[in-house]
Amino acid sequence: MSASQIDAVALDGVGPLYDQIRRAIRDLILNGVWPPGTAVPPEHALMERLGASRMTVHRALVQLAREGLITRRRRSGTIVASPPASHAMLDILSIPEEVRGLGHAYALTVLQRRDGRAQRPVVSLFELGRAVDVVHLSVLHWADGVPHVLEERVIHLATVPAAAQEDFSTIPPGDWLLQNSLWSQAEHAISAVAATAEQAELLAIAEGDPCLLVERRTWNQGEPVTAVRLLYPGGRHRFVGRFGPYGKV
Structure with missing residues (x-):
């Protein structure tokens, strides 16, 4: 000073x-x-x-x-404090583009991956059928070395079998899906939640701190493609949407 x-x-x-x-x-x-x-x-x-x-x-x-x-x-x-990052509220976001658009360097860490029959906690979390085969991923996205968002995702192997061959170490699953799959319908929800101890440690925040949870599911002609939960530290982010009388502008 x-x-x-x-x-x-x-x-x-x-x-x-x-x-x-x-x-x-x-x-x-x-x-x-x-x-x-x-x-x-x-x-x-x-x-x-x-x-x-x-x-x-x-x-x-x-x-x-x-x-x-x-x-x-x-x-x-x-x-x-840094100003909160702004996000287009209903777009299918590319997290690397989001981070670079803020002027930061992007990186990702695949924390966990499991292929095959979805385990019971995953079935419950994503409202899956009991006999569904998925790629289950936990990914931490970084902006200039600071945790940006924690992603948990399932990709339905029956709809996107090529996901089994991709390790997602260089391209995040959301961007990979935009390049390698089709979707015809999406469901999108945003809610406020408190960080658990494990989430707080990964996001470098305090346990119980407010977070924005973005949940999205996509389908192609009625067949499920992916479901994702994106957990953003609430103090670092805000979501923005601009609409006209006939939809988004």
Whole structure:
């Protein structure tokens, strides 16, 4: 933290002191003076600079964190948060394109794969028949080395038998399916869920943190193609759709 950085926090004299502090820091962030990843001055430095009590400074920072403008970590301090990634709400997304569109480097890790008869937990999770043969994949997608989304997917081998020969180490399953299969109908749902301990560890968030769960199933002429669950850390993402009176525009 430089002296010029903390000197940039200027109050406007309007309203409660905590709200003046909140607005001063907010404006520095929104105007790009403090870009994402910038260290926010610690509470004691802000107290000294602004002549405010610890409680007042703390209240301002808590509100900024609630607004998603800063991220507070006990050990690493407070930094300016990255803006949430935006997603087209109903499109069949290419996750690598999504990540690169945000200006980040893409990578993937296949965490687990199992081919053959779907096991009971998978049958329940994806509402499958008992005697269905699938490729069951768990994949972690990365953006600049940060976990971006956790994918769990089944691909129906009766409909897409070529999936058995693909290892998905270089091309993610969603992109591979767009190139190697057809679909005529899709079902799409988005819900808010809390991260389990295992999910939180993989996504580098805290257990119980809010996540956006995107669930999608596709069929081709009535035959199931794939079902996928995409778990996004809620604080890093938002979904956007634009519609007109006759559908998407």
